[in-house]
Amino acid sequence: MVETTAHHHDQSEDPTNVTNPEHTSHHIVTPAQYGLVFGTLLILTAVTCLVAFIDLKWANPVIALFIACFKASIVVLFFMHAKYQSRLIKMTIGSGLFMFLSLIFMTLSDYMSRSWGLW
Amino acid sequence: MDNSVATEHPHTHETAVHVEHAHVSLPQHRHHFETVEQQREAGSFGMWLFLLTEIMFFGGLFFAYLLYRNWYYDAFFTASNQLSIPLGTANTAILITSGFFMALAVWSAEVRKRKMLVWTLVFTVLFGIAFLCIKGQEWHIEWVHHHIPGAHYDISEFVNPAAHGIHEKPLAPDMAQRTQIFFFLYFGMTGMHALHMVIGVFILFWLLRRAYRGDFSAGYVAPIENFGLYWHFVDIVWLFLYPLLYLINRHPLR
Amino acid sequence: MSSTATIVSLPDQATARLPKVNYLNKEHGLLSWLLTGDHKRIAMLYLISITFFFFIGGAFAGLIRLELLTPQPDLVAADTYNKFFTMHGIIMVFLFLVPSVPATIGNFLMPIMIGAKDLAFPKINLLSWYLYVLGGIMLLAALVLGGVDTGWTFTTPLSTHYLNTHVITAALAIFVAGFSSIFTGLNFIVTIHRMRCPGMTWFRLPLFVWSNYAASLLMVLGTPVLAITLTLVLLERVFGIGVFDPTKGGDPLLFQHLFWFYSHPAVYIMILPGMGVISETISTFSRKRVFGYTAVAFSSVAIALFGFFVWAHHMFIMGISNYSALVFSLLTMLVAVPSAIKVFNWAFTLQKGSITFETPMLYSFGFLGLFTIGGVTGVFLGSLGMDIHLTETYFIVAHFHFVMVGGMLMAFLAGIHFWWPKMTGRMYPESISKLAAVTTFIGFILTFMPQFILGYLGMPRRYHAYPPEYQVLNVLSTAGATVLGVGYMLPLLYLGWSLKYGAIAGNNPWQATGLEWQIQSPPLTENFIEIPIMDHEAYDYEWLEQKQKNEVTTVG
Numbered sequence: 001m002v003e004t005t006a007h008h009h010d011q012s013e014d015p016t017n018v019t020n021p022e023h024t025s026h027h028i029v030t031p032a033q034y035g036l037v038f039g040t041l042l043i044l045t046a047v048t049c050l051v052a053f054i055d056l057k058w059a060n061p062v063i064a065l066f067i068a069c070f071k072a073s074i075v076v077l078f079f080m081h082a083k084y085q086s087r088l089i090k091m092t093i094g095s096g097l098f099m100f101l102s103l104i105f106m107t108l109s110d111y112m113s114r115s116w117g118l119w
Numbered sequence: 120m121d122n123s124v125a126t127e128h129p130h131t132h133e134t135a136v137h138v139e140h141a142h143v144s145l146p147q148h149r150h151h152f153e154t155v156e157q158q159r160e161a162g163s164f165g166m167w168l169f170l171l172t173e174i175m176f177f178g179g180l181f182f183a184y185l186l187y188r189n190w191y192y193d194a195f196f197t198a199s200n201q202l203s204i205p206l207g208t209a210n211t212a213i214l215i216t217s218g219f220f221m222a223l224a225v226w227s228a229e230v231r232k233r234k235m236l237v238w239t240l241v242f243t244v245l246f247g248i249a250f251l252c253i254k255g256q257e258w259h260i261e262w263v264h265h266h267i268p269g270a271h272y273d274i275s276e277f278v279n280p281a282a283h284g285i286h287e288k289p290l291a292p293d294m295a296q297r298t299q300i301f302f303f304l305y306f307g308m309t310g311m312h313a314l315h316m317v318i319g320v321f322i323l324f325w326l327l328r329r330a331y332r333g334d335f336s337a338g339y340v341a342p343i344e345n346f347g348l349y350w351h352f353v354d355i356v357w358l359f360l361y362p363l364l365y366l367i368n369r370h371p372l373r
Numbered sequence: 374m375s376s377t378a379t380i381v382s383l384p385d386q387a388t389a390r391l392p393k394v395n396y397l398n399k400e401h402g403l404l405s406w407l408l409t410g411d412h413k414r415i416a417m418l419y420l421i422s423i424t425f426f427f428f429i430g431g432a433f434a435g436l437i438r439l440e441l442l443t444p445q446p447d448l449v450a451a452d453t454y455n456k457f458f459t460m461h462g463i464i465m466v467f468l469f470l471v472p473s474v475p476a477t478i479g480n481f482l483m484p485i486m487i488g489a490k491d492l493a494f495p496k497i498n499l500l501s502w503y504l505y506v507l508g509g510i511m512l513l514a515a516l517v518l519g520g521v522d523t524g525w526t527f528t529t530p531l532s533t534h535y536l537n538t539h540v541i542t543a544a545l546a547i548f549v550a551g552f553s554s555i556f557t558g559l560n561f562i563v564t565i566h567r568m569r570c571p572g573m574t575w576f577r578l579p580l581f582v583w584s585n586y587a588a589s590l591l592m593v594l595g596t597p598v599l600a601i602t603l604t605l606v607l608l609e610r611v612f613g614i615g616v617f618d619p620t621k622g623g624d625p626l627l628f629q630h631l632f633w634f635y636s637h638p639a640v641y642i643m644i645l646p647g648m649g650v651i652s653e654t655i656s657t658f659s660r661k662r663v664f665g666y667t668a669v670a671f672s673s674v675a676i677a678l679f680g681f682f683v684w685a686h687h688m689f690i691m692g693i694s695n696y697s698a699l700v701f702s703l704l705t706m707l708v709a710v711p712s713a714i715k716v717f718n719w720a721f722t723l724q725k726g727s728i729t730f731e732t733p734m735l736y737s738f739g740f741l742g743l744f745t746i747g748g749v750t751g752v753f754l755g756s757l758g759m760d761i762h763l764t765e766t767y768f769i770v771a772h773f774h775f776v777m778v779g780g781m782l783m784a785f786l787a788g789i790h791f792w793w794p795k796m797t798g799r800m801y802p803e804s805i806s807k808l809a810a811v812t813t814f815i816g817f818i819l820t821f822m823p824q825f826i827l828g829y830l831g832m833p834r835r836y837h838a839y840p841p842e843y844q845v846l847n848v849l850s851t852a853g854a855t856v857l858g859v860g861y862m863l864p865l866l867y868l869g870w871s872l873k874y875g876a877i878a879g880n881n882p883w884q885a886t887g888l889e890w891q892i893q894s895p896p897l898t899e900n901f902i903e904i905p906i907m908d909h910e911a912y913d914y915e916w917l918e919q920k921q922k923n924e925v926t927t928v929g
Contacts (some may be wrong), residue, residue: 029222045361048366049366052365061362061367079218079347080347106184108182151489151491161567165493165494165560172559175598185626187623190622191622268613296622300621
């Protein structure tokens with residue numbers, strides 16, 4: 001039946017708690033935490049730059065990308081508050097990454113399996 | 120330090136426990152949302168979804184980079200080494216700093232400190248503009264060296280690097296042609312990135328104006344929060360562009 | 374039950390009136406429409422615009438079929454013919470099929486179905502419509518300036534190096550229209566996740582909402598890749614950067630990978646909302662809950678997910694590796710499974726239901742048959758050996774027209790007819806609408822069935838001349854197209870007529886379940902006077918019966 005319930009939410013009527021979601025976004029990251037992340041980012045940038053000048057053959061791009069991924073993760077988790085957001089937000093981020101990686105790897109699979117001798 | 124905005128009662132993450140909330144009421148509450156909370160969550164979710172579209176948008180460019188870097192590795196690292204490490208690294212640090220100030224701006228809005236919000240936003244913009252200036256400078260250098268892809272592209276630097284004072288191995292003419300693809304990707308990716316930054320800077324000016332008027336220090340933090348997400352995302356794209364474009368093969372044994 | 378076996382239940386026409394206040398008359402003036410935030414008004418704006426573009430696209434189809442009446446290339450020059458099928462494709466895909474159900478019926482109904490007052494971001498919704506119109510105008514500009522002849526697929530290096538037509542304008546137009554799609558999808562996702570009324574759990578949602586949700590996921594994740602692809606084509610054309618140019622080291626196939634990465638999910642963007650409509654109509658006109666609700670709901674999401682991993686089946690002969698071809702062929706077989714699950718579930722919904730044959734049901738039956746044929750021929754095409762012979766022939770053309778026109782367009786018409794009383798408060802005349810449905814069905818079969826045979830016999834697509842032995846089938850096809858055209862014209866006429874002269878529909882002319890049928894027709898601007906609480910499952914006809922028993926329908 002169509003009934004009124006303008007402001008009083010009985011849990012039985014709203015089991016998924018849509019209109020009053022868990023107050024996860026109220027967690028406030030402190031400036032100190034931000035400062036820590038900031039410092040880490042700068043240090044890692046310097047590391048990336050310095051390591052690039054050392055010849056580690058195939059490990060160079062791997063290390064560079066790994067550090068970049070780590071930096072991106074801490075920006076996402078702390079600067080963008082993802083660590084303290086709802087599961088929905090976390091799943092959204094995950095699905096974006098998944099799609100991005102699918103695009104890259106599935107297209108790559110074609111190029112790598114061609115016998116053009118270029119890979 | 121106190122971490123909560125409204126602390127009449129502890130917030131739990133269990134939906135089984137029902138708590139009576141003193142509903143925050145803001146003038147910006149839109150009628151189609153039941154509560155301001157719902158509006159804020161929806162806005163944040165919407166911005167994350169928009170960022171998903173941005174990931175997929177840049178994805179095409181990153182794939183093109185991946186493909187052509189592997190096909191034409193020699194051309195790519197030779198061309199990459201023409202980019203300036205000091206400028207690129209400085210820019211990375213500048214953008215990270217800009218992101219740091221943006222994060223502080225979000226905090227200021229959440230704890231309702233208007234003055235600090237304005238100052239952090241000012242620094243965010245300043246560092247953002249600094250980034251763009253340095254990027255413009257880098258592009259100018261490429262222009263001078265005939266590295267802009269198209270009609271005026273010049274491969275002589277790569278075919279005969281010694282004559283131009285460049286410490287790289289010379290490339291065969293067809294591989295030297297491939298450096299144009301590197302530079303297309305360089306300009307394409309940094310250009311797309313810069314476009315997003317320019318848009319961000321314009322939005323920042325608008326937000327600054329409203330923050331100065333106090334719009335965001337009375338509990339309504341969504342625009343600052345959501346713009347922060349956008350700005351950090353643009354930052355993340357650069358965090359990947361830096362090693363991919365500048366640091367392909369910088370070993371000193373060239 | 375009346376003797377004519379219909380479930381239509383209209384209020385007493387002698388005393389019935391349209392509700393005094395509804396979303397149509399709440400505000401007046403052109404600006405109140407052009408600056409509206411009301412999802413229902415935006416849906417109507419979309420309905421008008423896409424109908425406009427549909428008929429332009431249809432006109433091009435008519436011209437194509439006219440040329441193909443004779444084996445000789447005697448009506449127009451080759452380039453002009455190329456422009457015909459390009460414009461037909463671009464308009465029909467991007468300006469009609471992609472927004473058809475989501476932007477019109479979805480926009481209008483989805484918030485009501487979940488018990489919300491509007492979409493999450495009404496202004497973005499309006500922006501979406503403006504972007505659509507802008508994209509459409511830009512495409513018309515490209516047309517007027519001389520047209521584009523690359524085919525709707527913009528294949529490189531033809532589009533980047535070998536043509537001097539208005540590729541840039543057309544590509545920009547689609548770029549803009551793509552953002553329209555992205556914003557609609559984004560809006561839907563946020564709304565469905567965060568604005569369901571109390572009690573509306575995921576598994577109480579109408580299946581229409583599930584389908585639109587799945588399509589929205591595709592819109593948000595897939596369309597940006599189209600945007601970057603078109604950007605690269607533009608850059609290649611304008612600056613000659615070499616990204617798709619073999620002489621500069623580029624790979625034209627990279628374009629195809631990126632293009633089809635979007636364009637395959639695009640076909641699921643197009644069909645999923647239509648499938649959602651069919652779930653609603655089949656249930657209503659069999660008076661039975663959808664069989665296997667959970668399976669249908671999950672299959673929508675499965676189609677969306679798997680749909681992302683099959684794109685290279687458009688590229689089997691283009692130069693991808695054998696390994697790639699094998700993998701994508703296998704995945705294509707898999708993607709057919711969830712669609713088949715839906716068809717089975719609809720069939721079991723019909724079993725032992727009380728079936729009546731109102732117009733939406735006629736379109737739905739058409740959908741079931743034609744979509745199944747189209748889908749099965751898709752499986753033929755997915756198998757590598759068959760595709761080598763059938764690709765780039767009329768078999769492909771027939772396949773996608775069966776699923777898109779026989780499937781999606783029929784579903785769209787089913788939906789328009791099903792929800793017309795809700796959106797306008799008026800019923801359309803039943804007999805002529807049934808005539809139109811049957812005409813469409815017959816016209817469709819006549820148009821596209823011969824094309825399967827033509828394709829199998831080897832007639833290539835996108836050619837305006839063909840060997841004389843194919844003429845009979847082509848003439849049949851053109852004759853069918855004429856009938857089809859009549860079939861599509863009729864709804865325009867009688868639906869327009871019904872706006873002024875149609876019977877007053879009342880709240881629930883179809884005696885359907887669903888929140889949209891519990892409110893007035895046309896609805897109030899805010900949809901509900903008070904937010905409802907959902908306390909029963911979807912398609913709960915027992916609940917409806919209980920409600921109707923206790924309902925007061927007459928005064929005094």
